[in-house]
Amino acid sequence: MRALLNDVIFWVLALLALLAVASGVMVFRFESMARATYALLTSLLCVGGEVLLLGLDYLGVVIVLMMTIEMAIMAVFMVMYMMNPAGLMPMTMVHNKQGAAAICAVVFAVLAAGILLAPWPSRRGRPSDDPTLDLGLSLMGPQMLTMMTLGLALFATIVATVVLATRRGRYDRFGDDLKARRADDPVQGGRGR
Amino acid sequence: MSLELFLLLAAALFCIGLFGALTQQSIVMLMMGLELMLGGVIVGAAAVWHYIAPAAADGQVLVVLAVTAMAVEMAIGFAVVTALFRAREVDMTDMAAELKE
Numbered sequence: 001m002r003a004l005l006n007d008v009i010f011w012v013l014a015l016l017a018l019l020a021v022a023s024g025v026m027v028f029r030f031e032s033m034a035r036a037t038y039a040l041l042t043s044l045l046c047v048g049g050e051v052l053l054l055g056l057d058y059l060g061v062v063i064v065l066m067m068t069i070e071m072a073i074m075a076v077f078m079v080m081y082m083m084n085p086a087g088l089m090p091m092t093m094v095h096n097k098q099g100a101a102a103i104c105a106v107v108f109a110v111l112a113a114g115i116l117l118a119p120w121p122s123r124r125g126r127p128s129d130d131p132t133l134d135l136g137l138s139l140m141g142p143q144m145l146t147m148m149t150l151g152l153a154l155f156a157t158i159v160a161t162v163v164l165a166t167r168r169g170r171y172d173r174f175g176d177d178l179k180a181r182r183a184d185d186p187v188q189g190g191r192g193r
Numbered sequence: 194m195s196l197e198l199f200l201l202l203a204a205a206l207f208c209i210g211l212f213g214a215l216t217q218q219s220i221v222m223l224m225m226g227l228e229l230m231l232g233g234v235i236v237g238a239a240a241v242w243h244y245i246a247p248a249a250a251d252g253q254v255l256v257v258l259a260v261t262a263m264a265v266e267m268a269i270g271f272a273v274v275t276a277l278f279r280a281r282e283v284d285m286t287d288m289a290a291e292l293k294e
Contacts, residue, residue: 013194017202020236024209024229028217040225043206047232050199051256054243059256063235066260070228070267077271078221081278095287100215104208111204115197125248138250139257146254150261157265164272167279 013053020046033078041071058132199240206233218285220277224270231266234259 023042030036044067052060128134139147163169173183182188206229213226235256242252277289 010194014198017194017198020232021202021205021209024206024232027225027229028209028213028222033219033222036222036225040228043229044232047206047236050202050236051239054199054239055247056239056242056253056256059239059253059260063260066264070263073271074221074225074267077274081221081274094216095218097216100212103215104212107211108204108208111207112201115200115204120196121245123244124246127243127247131247131250131253134250135253135257138254143250143254146258150258153265154261157268161268161272164269165275 009053013050016046016049016053019043020050034075037071037075037078040074041067044071055127056131058135196240196244199244200237203233203237203240206230206236208233218287220270220274220286220289223286224267227266227270228263231259231263 020043023039023046026039027036027043030039045064048060048063048067051063054060168185170178173185174180175184210226210229210231210233213229214223215226217223217226238252238255238259242249242256246252281289
């Protein structure tokens, strides 16, 4: 029974891997960008599935949820900005395809050679009953510096995205020296306007 | 599946993403390539955790790091596209470079 279960898990993992690679390839082959987004979503969901089946329940679920939302947002941005989101007018928007293909083939060959030739160490220890607890204890203990760096980076990202995406900042509203008494807004707001 | 197969999957995803990031002109498609590359990193880190050191949490921390990098890349990428589009009505890398001078 156990062997059968292991077989099933093996084939599910292999199927997810094939699907991840195939949909990854399709991301750059579809004409329609909406389809490309869904292909990327499929690929990353398969990545989440692999992580789940490797025994990292929490991280797998986080990846699945995050990718779903992220691709939904990406689809919205595509409709907003892209020239040709639906792929109704076939056009190629690529540069240096041969060079990039050669670079990628070389990189893959080097990586594969390293993977197949490296003397990988054998498995040491067993996963604990609750790997998520391990992760939490690690992030709040020995890996605290990592966690703090991540937190700071995320906060800096929030500030930077707002600064980049805002149309009118405080210098537009209050002048270069920020000394204007009233904000120079196209539509004045507040009391007594 | 063994560690080698997982790492080959990771390398394949990484290289597909690299191809996309190098060839695509549209910035959002370029970001999709970067996402695929980070997806490869996630698979590799999870496989190394499972097959080499399941007792330590360091592999999991690496996955958290990659997921955060994905989120940051996505947010900053869209903010930059928004700023570029607002300033120049441009959504392609080459056009943004031509307008630099």
